[in-house]
Amino acid sequence: MILGIGTDLCDIRRIEKTLAQFGDRFKFRLFSEYERAKADRRSHPAGSYAQSFAAKEACSKALGTGFRQGVFWRDMVVRNLPTGQPYMEITGGALIKLTALLPAGMEARVDVSQTDEYPMAHAMVIISANPKAPSE
Numbered sequence: 001m002i003l004g005i006g007t008d009l010c011d012i013r014r015i016e017k018t019l020a021q022f023g024d025r026f027k028f029r030l031f032s033e034y035e036r037a038k039a040d041r042r043s044h045p046a047g048s049y050a051q052s053f054a055a056k057e058a059c060s061k062a063l064g065t066g067f068r069q070g071v072f073w074r075d076m077v078v079r080n081l082p083t084g085q086p087y088m089e090i091t092g093g094a095l096i097k098l099t100a101l102l103p104a105g106m107e108a109r110v111d112v113s114q115t116d117e118y119p120m121a122h123a124m125v126i127i128s129a130n131p132k133a134p135s136e
């Protein structure tokens, strides 16, 4: 059952300017250690930061809050499965909001799809609820 969808476009040139102006202050305020490490080992970190930025905005829309109601940037972390497929790890105020959306007996899944084609990065997030696996 789909609970929410969100999408966002981010201009990579805007992220390049923000990185040049604010550097670590920007990185540490918005991004997790995992996201920073991933972006900073790329030849073009701004593209990776822009994709994560877009995914966080898309996720805040899928939650129905934006960056309000206690939902913060670092509550939403884009991670990758060993195959490379991205997914979103949710903590903090975003997790409280996500839990409130969930019907009883269900668990959440947050799928992410991202792309970039300079100068734009795009992300889509789908939040779904699935029956909890029976505990063994």
Ligand SMILES: CC(C)(COP(=O)(O)OP(=O)(O)OC[C@H]1O[C@@H](n2cnc3c(N)ncnc32)[C@H](O)[C@@H]1OP(=O)(O)O)[C@@H](O)C(=O)NCCC(=O)NCCS
Pocket (backbone or CB within 6 Å): 008, 009, 057, 060, 061, 062, 063, 064, 065, 066, 067, 068
């Ligand atoms: C929802 C939010 C993320 C929208 O982001 P935005 O970049 O300002 O705007 P976008 O063009 O990407 O999206 C706007 C659309 O999001 C949708 N939207 C607005 N509030 C929403 C909400 N609570 N839930 C889901 N979608 C929402 C609307 O369709 C809106 O279009 P409209 O204004 O024509 O109705 C915004 O409310 C927010 O919280 N922005 C904070 C951004 C910020 O702090 N930026 C600073 C960067 S350092």
